[in-house]
Amino acid sequence: MSGHYQHRFILVVRKTRLQELIERFNTWPQARFYLEHNQVDAQDYLDEHDMYQRRLQEAERTLKALGRFQLLERHLLPNYQFSPDDIVITIGQDGLVANTLKYLNGQPVIAINPDPRRWDGKLLPFEIGDLHAVVLRTVAGKSACKTISFAEAKTNDSQQMLAVNDLFIGPKSHTSAHYRLSWNGHQETQSSSGIIISTGFGSTGWFQSLLAGALGVSGTTSHPxxxxxxWHEKRLQFTVREPFPSRTTGISMIFGVITPNTPLKLESLMPENGVIFSDGIESDFLAFNSGTVVTINLAAIQGQLIV
Incomplete structure (x- = not known):
């Protein structure tokens, strides 16, 4: 039996916009009426869906010919038991790659762009025609890969959350967060609209919008x-959003580097509506209310993205 049969190929997929609309409106005719009533091109949804389904069928044929195969819907990721020898393939946008990585423990991920004309795909180095060759290289241990450092949030009641791109800690809605921040031997009580902790993987995403806003306000154009x-750096970057200076709240620690030797610690001073979520998934959150202390540091596990 050839070596690649020792591996299982997990194809991670997500619903298309068309499928999500049909779930919302029960039928495609009702969904199409909604789109056309709002002057949205329904054909674009159909074209995207058809292209995605063709790519899934091509990927499934390729992977079944190479070994054991499993199709996995994105929403099942949190409860799926991956094996150490699994090779994971994603077909979708960048967000699917990030969402998949944090449920793995070092298994390699091959990210396929289903439609390069539609998606830029900074994290999608391959097209469907590359799949067979890149799988064989990966099985043989000859594929190059990039290591990705994760962020980890741990609370004082033993809850834990990983982030591939970033963590958000702050208010559930558009209100102010109140907390006590401890970092690098210093402590400060703050009021803000929340804190973003970014990984190297996420440092070209949400982090860049925060940096762009700060540069715009200061009238400068460059920053290191x-x-x-x-992606592999053993560091995280925290940014306090809209810090408010007052008689009881400070603004002296609003931007800094988290390393294994300088973790960030936050104690909630909010009786309710405080949350911690990762990678933009607001529905999956940890409560950050009075009595909760969370420590942010680099996670012990890392991701592996085939390039």
Whole structure:
């Protein structure tokens, strides 16, 4: 039996916009009426869906010919038991790659762009025609890969959350967060609209919008982190959003680096509506209310993205 049969190929997929609309409106005719009533091109939804389904069928044929195969819907990721020898393939946008990585423990991920004309895909180095060759290289241990450092949030009641791109800690809605921040031997009580902790992988995403806003306000155009930082770096970057100076709240620690030796600690001073969520998934959150202390540091596990 050839070596690649020792591996299982997990194809991670997500619903298309068309499928999500049909779930919302029960039928495609009702969904199409909604789109056309709002002067949206329904054909674009059909074209995207058809292209995605063709790519899934091509990927399934390729992977079944190479070994054991499993199709996995994105929403099942949190409860799926991956094996150490699994090779994971994603077909979708960048967000699917990030969402998949944090449920793995070092298994390699091959990210396929289903429609390069539609998606830029900064994290999608391959097209469907590359799949067979890149799988064989990966099985043989000859594929190059990039290591990705994760952020980890741990609370004082033993809850834990990983982030591939970033963590948000703050208010559930558009109100102010109140907390006590401890970092690098200093402590400060703050009021803000929340804190973003970015990984190197996420440093070209949400982090860049925060940096762009700060540069715009200050009237400058350059910053050492304007291009982000490397995915594998053993560091995180925290940014306090809209810090408010007052008689009881400070603004002296609003931007800093988290390393294994300088973790960030936050104690909630909010009786309710405080949350911690990762990678933009607001529905999956940890409560951050009075009595909760969370420590942010680099996670012990790392991701592996085939390039």
């Amino acid at each position: 982190l304007k291009e982000g930082f490397a």
